[in-house]
Amino acid sequence: xxxxxxxxxxxxxxxxxxxxxxxxxxxxxxxxxxxxxxxxxxxxxxxxxxxxxxxxxxxxxxxxxxxxxxxxxxxxxxxxxxxxxxxxxxxxxxxxxxxxxxxxxxxxxxxxxxxxxxxxxxxxxxxxxxxxxx
Ligand SMILES: [Cu+2]
Numbered sequence: 844x845x846x847x848x849x850x851x852x853x854x855x856x857x858x859x860x861x862x863x864x865x866x867x868x869x870x871x872x873x874x875x876x877x878x879x880x881x882x883x884x885x886x887x888x889x890x891x892x893x894x895x896x897x898x899x900x901x902x903x904x905x906x907x908x909x910x911x912x913x914x915x916x917x918x919x920x921x922x923x924x925x926x927x928x929x930x931x932x933x934x935x936x937x938x939x940x941x942x943x944x945x946x947x948x949x950x951x952x953x954x955x956x957x958x959x960x961x962x963x964x965x966x967x968x969x970x971x972x973x974x975x976x977x
Contacts (some may be wrong), residue, residue, distance in 0.1 A: 855912055858912050872896045875934055877907035878962045882953060883969030888976045890948045896941050899934040903959065906933045907940075910954040912947060920958040929953065950975045 867888040874881040875897055887893050899905050901954035908915060914927035930944040947953065956962075 847976055866969040870894045872897065873898075873907065875901060875957070877898055877903060878905075878957070878965040878967040879902035880907070880957070880967065884972070885955075885969070886974060887946045889946055889950050889973050890976060891946050892943050893946050894941070894943050895932060895933060896925050896939070897934050898939045899936050902936050904933060904935055904961065905967070906956075906958045908956050909944075911948055912951055912953060912958065913962065915954045916956045916958070916963055918958075918962050920956060921956045924958070928950070928958075931958070947973050949964045949973065 867886045870889065871885050871887070871893060873885075878901070879934070895907065897907050898962050908916075908920075908931040909929040910924075911927050911929045914924075916924045916927070929947065932940050934940045934943050950973050953971040953973060955971050957967035959967075
């Protein structure tokens with residue numbers, strides 16, 4: 844019984860490390876669904892060029908919007924949030940985007956949101972963690 848528990852906890856540790864926001868990546872592959880980012884948390888190296896491969900598997904337009912440092916879009920994304928957008932890409936339903944952006948040079952946590960009306964309130968949010976390069 845103890846052995847089974849040990850193996851189970853090993854498996855859980857493996858799963859957690861595989862999907863955690865641990866290792867920085869220069870490629871973000873994300874599914875935009877109604878109404879989630881899958882996955883929703885990414886870690887990227889500061890100042891590097893990041894490739895975003897986004898597929899909209901939902902029925903409505905979605906956006907992948909990174910907010911500037913120290914800003915969040917609050918409950919609803921509206922006009923006052925526009926100046927706080929660091930970078931964004933819009934993807935039509937059934938469509939894909941393959942684009943690049945330069946990661947912020949300041950390490951920290953950046954809010955990821957979808958700015959299509961009502962999606963942020965529906966929980967379409969995530970986090971981009973920027974870590975210092977090696
Ligand atoms: Cu959306």
